[in-house]
Amino acid sequence: MRRLMALVLLLSLGLGGFVLAQSPPTGPNLAPGAKAAVLMDAATGQILYEKNANQPLPPASMTKLMTLVLAVRALDQGTVTRSQMVSISEGAYQMGGSQIWLEPGEQISFGDLLNAVGVASANDAAVAIGEYLAGSEENFVRQMNQTAGSLGMKNTTFINPHGLDAQGHLTTALDMAILGRYAVGLPGLLQLTRQWETKEIRDGKGGKLWLVNPNRLLRTYRGADGLKTGFTSAAGYCLIGTASRDGLRLVAVVMGEPSAKERNAEATGMFNYGFANFKTLTLAGKGQGFGTVRVVRGHPDKVAAVAATAVAVLVKRTGGKPGIQVQLPASVQAPVEVGQVLGSVAVRLDGRKVAGIPLVAANGSRRLNLLTAWLATFRWIAGNFPF
Numbered sequence: 039m040r041r042l043m044a045l046v047l048l049l050s051l052g053l054g055g056f057v058l059a060q061s062p063p064t065g066p067n068l069a070p071g072a073k074a075a076v077l078m079d080a081a082t083g084q085i086l087y088e089k090n091a092n093q094p095l096p097p098a099s100m101t102k103l104m105t106l107v108l109a110v111r112a113l114d115q116g117t118v119t120r121s122q123m124v125s126i127s128e129g130a131y132q133m134g135g136s137q138i139w140l141e142p143g144e145q146i147s148f149g150d151l152l153n154a155v156g157v158a159s160a161n162d163a164a165v166a167i168g169e170y171l172a173g174s175e176e177n178f179v180r181q182m183n184q185t186a187g188s189l190g191m192k193n194t195t196f197i198n199p200h201g202l203d204a205q206g207h208l209t210t211a212l213d214m215a216i217l218g219r220y221a222v223g224l225p226g227l228l229q230l231t232r233q234w235e236t237k238e239i240r241d242g243k244g245g246k247l248w249l250v251n252p253n254r255l256l257r258t259y260r261g262a263d264g265l266k267t268g269f270t271s272a273a274g275y276c277l278i279g280t281a282s283r284d285g286l287r288l289v290a291v292v293m294g295e296p297s298a299k300e301r302n303a304e305a306t307g308m309f310n311y312g313f314a315n316f317k318t319l320t321l322a323g324k325g326q327g328f329g330t331v332r333v334v335r336g337h338p339d340k341v342a343a344v345a346a347t348a349v350a351v352l353v354k355r356t357g358g359k360p361g362i363q364v365q366l367p368a369s370v371q372a373p374v375e376v377g378q379v380l381g382s383v384a385v386r387l388d389g390r391k392v393a394g395i396p397l398v399a400a401n402g403s404r405r406l407n408l409l410t411a412w413l414a415t416f417r418w419i420a421g422n423f424p425f
Contacts, residue, residue, distance in 0.1 A: 068311055069304040073274065073294025074211035077308045079316065080219050080280065080287040082352045086312050091212040094193055095293050098268030099136070099159045100214055100278045101201030103221055104182045106266075109152055109167050110227045118171065120149030129175060130165040135202055137162040138239060138247055150239050156230030158239075158249035159266065161200040168199040175199065191216055203272040211291045214278045218265055218289040222280050231264030232256060254302055255279055259309060265289075267301075275301040281309050285320075288312045315355055321362055321385065322349040328364050328397050331380050336372030336403035343380045343397040351385055351393060360387040366397060372405040 067089070069075035074090040085091070112118045123145040131142040138154045140146065140162045148170065154163035168178030175198070182196040191213035197204040221227050234256050239247040255262040261281040268276040275295040281288055290308045295301035322328075324347050330340045343366055351360050366381035374380075378399045385393040 066311070068308045069292050071295050071300040071304055072292040074291075075293070075304070075308065076211040076215040076289075076291045077312050078215040078219060078289045078291075079312070079318065079352045080222050080289050081318050081350055083216075083219060084352050085212075085215075086288075086316060087308060088212070092193055092210050094208040094210055096203055096207060096270065096273040097201055097209045097214065097293070098203075098270045098273035098276050099161075099201040100209075100266050100268040100276050100291075100293075101196060101199065101207070102155050102159055102164050102268075103214075103217055103266045103278060104185065104196065105164050105167060105178075105199045106152070106156055106227060106230060107217070107221050107224060108171060108178070108181060108185065109148075109155075110224050110230070112171055114225055118148055120147060120152070122148045124148055124151060124166055124170045126162075126166055127169055130162045130169065133161040133165055133200065133202075135161045135200070138249070140166060152230055153233070153236050154239055154249065157233050157236050157251050159252060159268075161202065164200040165198075186213070186217070189216055189220055201268055201270070201273075203270045211293050214291045214293075215289050218278045218280060218291065221265060222287060222289070228263050228280075231266065252298075253277070253279065254298075255281070255305060258302070259306055262309075267298075269298070277301050277305050279305050279309075281313075283313050284317070286313060286316065286318050316352055317355050318350055318352050319360065320348060320350040321360065322383070324348045325400070327400070328381075328383060329366055331366055331399075332369040333372050333374055333403040334369050335406050336374060337406050338401070338403055341370075341374050341380070341403050342400040344400045345383060346377075346379075346396040346398045349383055349385065349395055351387070353387065358388050360385050360392065362386070363391075364397070372403050374399050374403040376400070376402045 068087050069089055074093050076091050077087040078085055126140045126142055126144050128142045130140055136159050138160045151163045151167050154160040168175050172178035172181055178199055179196055186194045194209040194213045195206055197207035235250045237246050237248045252267045261283045264280045265278045275298050276293045279290045290305045292301055292305050322345050326345045328343050330342050333339050363384040379396045380399055381397045382394050384391050
């Protein structure tokens, strides 16, 4: 029971709600030019390919994906709107590297700042977003690191919201893949990162800037819709990308590539490998019923058992078809709360259990007292022996 409750808590973190089908397969050397690389299935979190996945490396502008995550979450929670105007600080103005040339004291909408980061990877806009959401860049970085910890990014330390080289500003390919997996499930985030260009950003002089996304895969790879590129002298050429085809979404991370051309080519090869060899099978939807359980001394005397989350697995295209095995008790004692774990669904593949999810109560059942027990008995008698 404790294990099942722990699994419910893990799934509640919002990392997709799917289950792992099998141990990570081995594959060819898909990223020979990268210092580190990971290919992950976004639905299950299964790693399809890895190279030096836990080696700490500078992430360059891939950092801005966390900035976008916090910004999009703030929009979704209603703490900020796209139309709100942001006053630009001296600190944002002084940022180097890619930028939209913000001026201290000028006003720009939060939506424009989001586009500047999501499309053009603007460092000054990233700082402005952080300052606006958290009151200061330091507070925002603290939130970035807290979020990284909550997602299980065990080897990540952010020093700034933009990714310019800084002592101790490090992450890993695996941690970036974990972040990417979380990011693709956030409402509105892919709408930002899939944009190839935007001409709607003001330039501070009454005109409009034409911003073009440095992620060339958006134009060259079918199904690509994110997430962030990066480059600094210390980090090399980096990419955290995502693409979706036929119900399968993959997240690919390459770090420390020697050129943008090799970065794009090796990410493309990783995607091709994943789509050619794997598929996601959804065996049941969230909330799907799997029978009822009798409640001893409860009213009502039965509760429905439903899937706590979707039941889906990642399998090789040439592999066998998984099945499910329902495990439910004949009865439970009252009271029963909505969402209480009742049993589980085991996913089996080639004769072995590869995953499982909890089955929870869709409705509650209160404990019968003397009065409700008498009323229930009277209704039963009346229903079975009409006068």
